[in-house]
Amino acid sequence: MRALTYTSFLGIACLVLEIFNLRKIVVPVVVLALLAILGINFTEWNGSSVSFYNDMLRADNFALAFTGLLIVTAAGLVAMSGSFYDAEETKLADYISVIVFTLCGGIALVSFSNMAMLFIGLEVLSISLYILAGSKRRDIRSNEAAMKYFLMGSFASGILLFGITLVYGATGSFNLVQIGVYASEGNVDPIFTVGVIMILIAMLFKVSAVPFHFWAPDVYEGSPTLTTAMMATLSKVAAMAAFYRLFSVSFVNNFSGFAWILSVVAALTMLVGNLTALNQDSFKRMLAFSGVAHAGYMLLAIMSLYQNSANALFFYTVAYTFASLGAFAIGISVMKRRKSEKIEAFNGLGKSNPFQAVALTIFMLSMAGIPPLAGFFAKYYVFFEAIKTQHLAVVIVAVITSAISVYYYFKLILAMWTRDSEEGEAAAGGAISYVAIAAICLVVTLALGVLPSLVPSISQMAGR
């Protein structure tokens, strides 16, 4: 788990670069350093699941695979931040260091093996995101998004902490494996069950599943778009992986009692997310609701806890991350040029900038799950795991809602290809970094669609 140590130092190094007035090189330095950390991360691959710091963290394949995904996402976000924050160059190093600290929180979240690290990771991730959500100080919408995110986030942390405390009261330990041992003995204390339900509620809050999703659209809409991209990819993936890790190690033995709660939540999340996305006219709000719906599909993998469902979840998060990172890269570039966040801003993109329009079309099709793109196999694996564990009814809901989702993805695609832009502007390409990130995401989305076996198997599971 050297990745976590090095990433923390990298965040501090950013601030030091700012002191020495090396602001110009901070973006390339951080991107290269993150790629180096990615390499170091995978040298531990297939190791013997070593535990670190008195069993606070555990570097098994599950942790390493998700760490790799988060590092790549963060590198993409940092690469885009150079041109995204071009109007506030003096604060660039601060923003980048906060992005790197968010990554630290994410890494702690996917590799914890002690409740303390779950809490610290979640808080480091959330506090950094509160700062980034409110980073447009003079924009009241950004203030409002930060405030809503802060209130909802700290409320959820309070519930999570009470849950952790009750579980500690019943088991006498914060260690995931020891909690799992207690739970497998049967005859659990009622406060243990209450604690698990409170932890469940807090995690559903963090991944924006349906009864607790109401904050997501507002926060996504008000935050600066790069931060929205970060919430939709990095933070959602980290929270989902933490959710899976927690339940697969600690609560798997008495899981059948919670599986039906999760199946109802997953079905509702997919329905509400996809149906509300239908009549959104803002690009960011539409992606926010689509993100809520995708959280529902990912919950299917958590619901069917199985040896293989970790693989299904990882594949889904990879496909989803690259599709939405690419969509946001193009979205930021277009919305910045047209100064509007409406879907109409994408009118005529097919003529003025064919590459961006093709890429965005493919990202949307991948999110809708059209073969032969990565999103199709992602959905296929997740549905397959759910069917294997007899959750047929939820899978039927999932299939119907993904058919519905095609409608609103096509709304954007039709706007790009069939409508003409009212302003007859020159086809400015946007900054090179957006196009480069979109191209990389495009290659990954297409490659995983043709060869889904490229994603490594992570079946060596946490602590078992």
Next chain:
Amino acid sequence: MTLLNIFADPHISINHYIAVSAMLFTIGVFGVLFRRNAITIFMCIELMLNSVNLLLVAFSTYHHDNSGQVFVFFIMAVAAAEVAVGLAILVTIFRNLHTIDIDELKNLKN
């Protein structure tokens, strides 16, 4: 021994601590849900966290295990960082809106 018959118990047991903490936590939750002043909401969130601290220390003594008390320090440190960021957000809102009533925050609804 359930939560309900603790009132019949003359000695202070772990269940009394659970009851007090649960009450404090509930007061905090209702404060967050029903108060409209942002500062009051922050205080209610602190109340939730402090009820957790109380319960952790009680459980820590009950199990003769120090890790619960260490966890309390984690919570205190993180809560301080969290409230620092929260107050900073509140200051920016007050500069823009001249109020800290969270009902005034409705620029993001369709």
